[in-house]
Amino acid sequence: MLKKVMIANRGEIAVRIVRACAEAGIRSVAIYTEPDRYGLHVKRADEAYSVGADPLRGYLDPAGIVNLAVQTGCDAIHPGYGFLSENAEFARLCEEKGVTFIGPSSDVIHRMGDKTQARDSMRAAGVPITPGSDGNLADVNEALALADKVGYPVMIKATSGGGGRGIRRCDSPDELRQQYPRVISEATKAFGSAEVFLEKCIVNPRHIEVQILGDSQGQVVHLFERDCSIQRRNQKLIEIAPSPQLTPEQRSYIGGLAVKAAEAVGYVNAGTVEFLLSGNEVYFMEMNTRVQVEHTITEAITGIDIVREQLRIAGGLPLSVRQEDIQHRGYALQFRINAEDPKNDFLPSFGRISHYYAPGGPGVRVDTAIYTGYEIPPYFDSMCLKLVVWALTWEEVIARGKRALDDMRLHGIKTTAQYYQQILGHPDFASACFDTSFVPSHPELLNYSTKRHPSEVALAIAAAITAHAGF
Ligand code: ADP
Ligand code: ADP
Ligand code: MG
Numbered sequence: 001m002l003k004k005v006m007i008a009n010r011g012e013i014a015v016r017i018v019r020a021c022a023e024a025g026i027r028s029v030a031i032y033t034e035p036d037r038y039g040l041h042v043k044r045a046d047e048a049y050s051v052g053a054d055p056l057r058g059y060l061d062p063a064g065i066v067n068l069a070v071q072t073g074c075d076a077i078h079p080g081y082g083f084l085s086e087n088a089e090f091a092r093l094c095e096e097k098g099v100t101f102i103g104p105s106s107d108v109i110h111r112m113g114d115k116t117q118a119r120d121s122m123r124a125a126g127v128p129i130t131p132g133s134d135g136n137l138a139d140v141n142e143a144l145a146l147a148d149k150v151g152y153p154v155m156i157k158a159t160s161g162g163g164g165r166g167i168r169r170c171d172s173p174d175e176l177r178q179q180y181p182r183v184i185s186e187a188t189k190a191f192g193s194a195e196v197f198l199e200k201c202i203v204n205p206r207h208i209e210v211q212i213l214g215d216s217q218g219q220v221v222h223l224f225e226r227d228c229s230i231q232r233r234n235q236k237l238i239e240i241a242p243s244p245q246l247t248p249e250q251r252s253y254i255g256g257l258a259v260k261a262a263e264a265v266g267y268v269n270a271g272t273v274e275f276l277l278s279g280n281e282v283y284f285m286e287m288n289t290r291v292q293v294e295h296t297i298t299e300a301i302t303g304i305d306i307v308r309e310q311l312r313i314a315g316g317l318p319l320s321v322r323q324e325d326i327q328h329r330g331y332a333l334q335f336r337i338n339a340e341d342p343k344n345d346f347l348p349s350f351g352r353i354s355h356y357y358a359p360g361g362p363g364v365r366v367d368t369a370i371y372t373g374y375e376i377p378p379y380f381d382s383m384c385l386k387l388v389v390w391a392l393t394w395e396e397v398i399a400r401g402k403r404a405l406d407d408m409r410l411h412g413i414k415t416t417a418q419y420y421q422q423i424l425g426h427p428d429f430a431s432a433c434f435d436t437s438f439v440p441s442h443p444e445l446l447n448y449s450t451k452r453h454p455s456e457v458a459l460a461i462a463a464a465i466t467a468h469a470g471f
């Protein structure tokens with residue numbers, strides 16, 4: 001088993017990893033840049049080291065982080081999600097320096113992080129992929145010819161994209177000519193690579209992804225699926241496990257496909273295979289070779305601690321479960337509470353949290369790094385809290401979600417919480433009938449009232465008086 005783990009990340013996922021380490025008896029080491037000096041991950045880890053004044057550079061410096069891990073006697077590095085988590089060079093450097101990278105091998109990251117190479121591997125393994133490119137596009141003419149062949153609408157996508165960025169839908173040749181250079185420039189800016197490819201656009205699909213785990217003994221299992229169809233601009237807002245929209249046959253078919261995909265590349269560690277589902281058709285979309293933001297809901301329905309399994313796998317231990325022992329029970333929802341103003345085109349709303357009261361009660365989990373008085377820095381992701389609810393039935397989980405969102409108090413910034421109440425209240429959500437077009441086709445859900453409840457106003461006044469009096 002591992003003894004000391006460096007966490008090359010920040011925010012809620014760094015705190016999540018600290019917790020898993022503590023439960024496994026592993027020492028945790030945090031890193032932080034200047035704006036994160038008062039971050040919760042710094043307070044909670046066993047040791048913490050500054051990696052510079054620049055807000056981002058220290059988190060994105062492979063050599064600096066690996067050297068620090070060696071100097072501080074860490075035997076492994078957990079990259080979390082985002083930052084260097086899917087950076088093959090970082091994993092390779094870890095391998096070179098004899099530090100265990102908590103993820104798959106650098107070769108597998110390289111192969112799956114490049115979306116066109118991933119498509120090649122899946123094609124070869126007999127996993128269905130969306131019709132489209134055979135490698136990267138050379139120029140717009142190739143894109144136009146290919147679009148004619150597969151039929152409009154099509155998607156132009158950044159080959160090394162992620163986080164929902166670098167994806168544009170094109171409904172006609174004119175639009176394709178317009179969007180092509182835009183995706184290239186977006187990809188170059190965001191991912192440092194100008195490579196793009198084309199896929200047929202699956203109209204109004206469901207986003208279904210499967211959590212998998214693979215150990216170094218060659219065992220691969222799946223932990224069922226998550227439905228992430230509630231998205232805005234290709235970014236997930238509310239995630240659900242298991243999907244309330246799948247038949248048991250579809251569930252076992254898609255789980256099997258994900259295991260086949262993982263086995264085809266010799267996958268080790270936790271990962272996610274993402275699919276688009278349209279009617280009865282399933283298409284492989286991409287594989288994420290890291291822990292995902294929404295791993296929490298799979299933990300809720302299976303009882304398996306995914307980060308703990310990652311630590312076990314990286315320490316050379318076999319998975320603690322066999323496929324036939326893995327079961328799911330009830331439903332879980334995760335709300336990504338973002339520091340954004342839904343009423344103002346989801347503009348980021350950074351600033352000081354004047355008052356935070358955590359929701360609780362049965363079936364409620366909160367993963368966050370915020371606290372009352374915490375100042376959300378403007379340099380990072382706007383997601384500031386993950387609220388996860390679990391209940392035995394679909395009806396109950398919706399009621400619990402509404403109740404927990406209502407329980408929570410988060411003052412000082414604007415968030416997406418109230419908007420999620422509107423989604424939960426929609427009849428299509430209640431009857432479990434939605435696809436990725438749900439959010440864009442219901443702009444009226446943004447017309448909610450932000451008028452505060454009288455008790456909340458009283459609370460805000462009390463907080464202001466307390467702050468003023470310097471208590
Ligand atoms: P998940 O895939 O876990 O559901 P997201 O797609 O929202 O989550 O990504 C999680 C975080 O990682 C976000 O901050 C996102 O911006 C970042 N991210 C994801 N993929 C990449 C990438 N290829 N390059 C840079 N950042 C990425
Ligand atoms: P990222 O790496 O940014 O997560 P993905 O390839 O997973 O990018 O796509 C993100 C989202 O974009 C999907 O969940 C889906 O809603 C939409 N999308 C991507 N490709 C297609 C496609 N070919 N047809 C329809 N929607 C797509
Ligand atoms: Mg994706």
